[in-house]
Structure formats: C-alpha cells, structure tokens
Amino acid sequence: MFEGDEMHFVASVVTGAARLSRTLPDGRLQMLGLLLPSDFIGRPGRDKVAYDVEAIQDVTLCCFRRKPFEQMVETTPHIGQRLLAMSLDELDVAREWMMLLGRKTAREKITCLLALIGQRIATLHLQPVTDGLSFEMPISREAMGEYLGLTIETVSRQMTALRKDGIIEVKGSRSITIPDLADLMAETGDDTDGGMLI
Amino acid sequence: MFEGDEMHFVASVVTGAARLSRTLPDGRLQMLGLLLPSDFIGRPGRDKVAYDVEAIQDVTLCCFRRKPFEQMVETTPHIGQRLLAMSLDELDVAREWMMLLGRKTAREKITCLLALIGQRIATLHLQPVTDGLSFEMPISREAMGEYLGLTIETVSRQMTALRKDGIIEVKGSRSITIPDLADLMAETGDDTDGGMLI
DNA sequence: CGGCAGTTTGACCAACATCAAGTTGGGTGG
DNA sequence: CCACCCAACTTGATGTTGGTCAAACTGCCG
Numbered sequence: 001m002f003e004g005d006e007m008h009f010v011a012s013v014v015t016g017a018a019r020l021s022r023t024l025p026d027g028r029l030q031m032l033g034l035l036l037p038s039d040f041i042g043r044p045g046r047d048k049v050a051y052d053v054e055a056i057q058d059v060t061l062c063c064f065r066r067k068p069f070e071q072m073v074e075t076t077p078h079i080g081q082r083l084l085a086m087s088l089d090e091l092d093v094a095r096e097w098m099m100l101l102g103r104k105t106a107r108e109k110i111t112c113l114l115a116l117i118g119q120r121i122a123t124l125h126l127q128p129v130t131d132g133l134s135f136e137m138p139i140s141r142e143a144m145g146e147y148l149g150l151t152i153e154t155v156s157r158q159m160t161a162l163r164k165d166g167i168i169e170v171k172g173s174r175s176i177t178i179p180d181l182a183d184l185m186a187e188t189g190d191d192t193d194g195g196m197l198i
Numbered sequence: 199m200f201e202g203d204e205m206h207f208v209a210s211v212v213t214g215a216a217r218l219s220r221t222l223p224d225g226r227l228q229m230l231g232l233l234l235p236s237d238f239i240g241r242p243g244r245d246k247v248a249y250d251v252e253a254i255q256d257v258t259l260c261c262f263r264r265k266p267f268e269q270m271v272e273t274t275p276h277i278g279q280r281l282l283a284m285s286l287d288e289l290d291v292a293r294e295w296m297m298l299l300g301r302k303t304a305r306e307k308i309t310c311l312l313a314l315i316g317q318r319i320a321t322l323h324l325q326p327v328t329d330g331l332s333f334e335m336p337i338s339r340e341a342m343g344e345y346l347g348l349t350i351e352t353v354s355r356q357m358t359a360l361r362k363d364g365i366i367e368v369k370g371s372r373s374i375t376i377p378d379l380a381d382l383m384a385e386t387g388d389d390t391d392g393g394m395l396i
Numbered sequence: 397c398g399g400c401a402g403t404t405t406g407a408c409c410a411a412c413a414t415c416a417a418g419t420t421g422g423g424t425g426g
Numbered sequence: 427c428c429a430c431c432c433a434a435c436t437t438g439a440t441g442t443t444g445g446t447c448a449a450a451c452t453g454c455c456g
Contacts (some may be wrong), residue, residue: 020293022293022297024297024301024302024387024388025387025388025389026387026388028301028302029301030296030297032293032296032297032299033293043286044279044282046286047282050290057371059242073279074279077272077275077278078442080275080278080279080282081242081271081272081278081280084242084278084281084282084285085243085291085305087282087285087286087290088241088285089288091285091288091289091292092248092297094289094292094293094296095218095220095230095231095248095292097248097296098228098230098292098296098299099220099222099228099230100447101296101299101344101347102227102228102299102347103226103227103228103347104222104267105443105444106443106444109427140402140403141402141403142402142403147397148300149299149300149301150444150445151405151444151446152402152403153404153405153444153445153446153447154443154445155403156403156404156405157404157405157444158402159403160342160404160405172452173402173403173404173452173453178297189222189223189224189226190222190223191223204451223435303411303412304411304412338434338435339434339435339436340435348412348413348435349412349413349414350435350439351412351413351414351435351436352411352412352413353435354435354436354437355412355436355437356434357436358436358437369423370420371420371421371435371436394403
C-alpha cells in the first residue's frame with residue numbers, strides 16, 4: 001500500500017514482516033518502522049494510509065473492515081487499551097530512532113542496528129545474549145542504509161571497518177558473529193550500563 | 199524531569215510549552231518532541247520517564263496521580279480512545295521527523311521548520327496562511343539545531359543563505375517574514391502540492 | 397560459462413561540523 | 427546617559443564525515 005491510498009480495512013500481522021517507509025519526490029527513501037507479528041496496520045479514525053507499507057517477507061494478515069472495527073474499539077475498552085499500549089511502544093521506538101538519525105555517526109548507527117538485530121534474533125530463538133552471539137542479518141545492505149539514513153556504500157565501508165577492528169566477524173555478507181558484546185555496545189554511543197549511575 | 203526518573207503522576211499541558219529530548223552520554227542532544235497545550239505527559243502502565251522533559255516557557259499542568267488515572271482509563275473508554283488518537287498523531291509527527299532527520303539536507307530541514315512554525319503560529323492567531331506571512335520565531339538558533347539535528351552554526355548559515363536568496367526576510371534574529379510561501383515550500387524537499395497526482 | 401544482483405573498494409567531492417573570532421543588542425551599574 | 431557586559435548570533439577558516447561516481451569482485455543461477 002502506498003501513502004495516500006484509501007484503506008478500507010485495518011489489520012494485524014500474523015506471520016512474516018513488512019516495513020513502513022516514506023519517499024521524497026526526488027526518490028530519497030527513509031524507512032520508518034518494521035512490522036512484525038502482532039503489529040498493527042492502520043488506525044481507527046483515519047481512512048488514508050500515512051506511509052508506504054511493503055512486505056519484506058511473505059506476510060499473513062488478519063484483516064478487519066475498518067468501520068466495524070472502529071465500532072468494536074468503542075464498545076470493547078480492552079481493545080482500545082491494547083492499541084494504546086502498542087502505539088505508545090511504537091512511539092518510543094520512533095523517538096529512539098530519531099536520536100539515532102539526528103545525532104549518531106555512521107559507525108554508531110551500524111553498531112546500534114547490529115546490537116538490536118542480534119539481540120532480537122537471539123531472544124526469538126531463546127538463546128542467551130552473550131559474547132560469541134552469531135546470527136544471519138535478515139536484511140540487505142541497502143535495507144540497512146534505508147533504515148539508518150545512510151548510503152549502501154557507507155554501510156559497506158563501516159561493516160568492513162568493524163570487521164577490521166575485530167568488533168564483528170563476517171562470513172559471506174549476511175552471517176555475523178559478535179565476539180565481544182561489550183566491545184560492540186561501546187561503539188553504539190549509548191550508555192553501556194543501561195544508564196545507571198555508579 | 200529526566201530520563202529514568204520515577205513518575206508518580208501523569209499530566210496534561212494546560213498553558214505554556216515544554217520539550218522532550220534525549221542526551222547521549224557524551225552530551226549530544228536531540229529534541230524528540232514539543233509539548234503544547236492539550237498534550238499529554240506520561241503514560242498509563244509505565245512508571246519511569248522515557249525522555250527528558252523540560253519547560254521552555256512557564257507551564258501549567260493538570261496532574262493526576264498515576265494509579266487512579268490508570269483505573270479511570272480502564273473504566274472510561276472514551277478517555278482511552280482519546281489517548282489513542284493523540285498518541286497516533288504523535289507517532290505520525292515522530293515519523294515525519296524521522297524522514298527529516300534521516301534524509302533531508304540542512305536547507306530543507308530549516309525551511310521545513312520555518313514552514314511548520316509559521317503555519318502553526320498563523321493558525322493559532324486565526325490568520326490566513328498566505329504570502330507575506332510574518333511571525334516571531336519562538337525558539338533560539340540553538341533550539342532549532344537541537345530540533346533539526348544540526349549545529350547552531352549551520353542553522354545560522356542556512357538562515358543567512360535563505361535571506362540572501364530572498365526566501366525569507368529577517369529582522370533582528372527572531373522576526374521572520376515569508377514573502378512567497380510557494381518559494382519556501384519548494385525548498386522543503388516535500389511535495390509542494392500535497393502529494394496529489396495531476 | 398556468462399549474466400546478474402548484491403556487495404565491496406577506490407578516488408574524489410560536497411555538506412556539515414569544529415574551532416575561533418567577530419558582531420549585535422538588550423540590560424545593568426556607575 | 428553612557429560604558430560595559432553578556433548572551434545570542436553571525437561569519438570565517440579549516441577539517442571530517444559521509445555522499446557520489448565508477449569500477450571491480452562475489453556467489454548464485456540458468
């Protein structure tokens with residue numbers, strides 16, 4: 001679906017993954033969010049799509065016609081509360097990303113993304129998040145750039161630099177190992193200790 | 199309030215203005231949002247402040263203890279629906295800003311901000327948004343930079359460039375006139391026509 | 397063995413940041 | 427009333443980062 005399209009339904013992602021993005025008239029593209037199982041597309045009270053939505057894997061959706069769904073939200077408080085909690089979480093993610101896009105260097109952006117994806121994949125597979133963490137990057141260099149506000153060349157160069165610095169190990173172009181998680185986190189620009197004082 | 203503080207209440211802004219921001223350990227700061235009258239601070243179901251919140255003018259808040267408020271949200275569906283609509287709007291704003299931070303040039307960032315502030319001030323004063331629009335910048339060059347992910351010097355240089363190009367007229371450092379709104383919009387990088395095809 | 401998409405690398409360049417002076421204008425104290 | 431002070435802003439010189447353009451390289455598939 002593309003920005004401005006009429007949207008006659010809302011939906012919940014059941015399987016697969018999709019992404020939200022927006023494109024400027026001259027073609028510059030920024031990815032705005034990732035839709036994973038349980039995430040919600042569309043919103044009560046708005047009939048146009050606000051951003052481009054594209055599947056990045058085969059996706060199964062659970063769709064509801066918009067009007068009946070809006071009624072259901074009004075009559076079933078619990079649904080509204082759930083939607084509120086989800087949209088507040090998305091807001092946190094979006095703001096975290098604003099910090100990254102506005103102020104972080106290319107190297108910090110890349111390490112943030114690697115840490116994020118590594119942790120999420122490990123958690124998904126019920127693996128501990130420790131040194132030696134190993135995973136497949138689910139997205140291309142191009143998609144990394146679109147996510148981070150960088151060009152593909154800069155992404156590639158930073159990956160090479162991180163490899164040469166021993167922060168990551170790379171096999172092929174997608175297989176990543178993180179020998180020392182603390183080393184990676186130290187490059188993200190964030191608090192390493194979760195923000196605790198002393 | 200600062201990131202990580204315990205928050206025993208939620209609040210609605212009645213008068214004045216505040217801003218949301220986050221700071222990296224080394225001091226880099228990114229503004230994440232603006233709180234104006236009717237905006238909401240805090241959230242049901244979360245007891246820590248997620249971002250720094252600072253008043254930028256004298257502010258009056260309407261505060262509610264968090265626990266009773268959470269109960270009220272559960273028992274009064276209409277409140278939850280209103281909060282949902284507000285947080286979805288904030289999400290749109292945040293994502294619009296991600297596009298700006300990730301992909302726009304300094305000149306585009308500045309013109310976007312000027313257009314945004316000009317239009318909001320005009321609307322607030324019930325003035326038509328037309329050529330010759332004139333207003334006072336409510337924020338300093340530094341704050342503009344924090345909002346746009348730029349340094350103060352770059353902000354200043356771009357303002358000078360826009361003045362020399364006749365896109366804006368400047369009196370003192372805060373008073374702005376926009377002789378031709380279309381000229382300004384043409385510099386934002388966005389669709390000038392609101393995205394309509396033909 | 398091509399052909400091709402995805403990736404890497406190199407050379408060069410533009411945009412923005414950084415560092416360092418100025419400049420302006422409003423407020424204060426002599 | 428004037429001199430000076432200070433914060434906010436502007437301007438200049440220079441440095442870095444990341445973008446751009448172009449050319450290889452890789453691995454996979456037909």
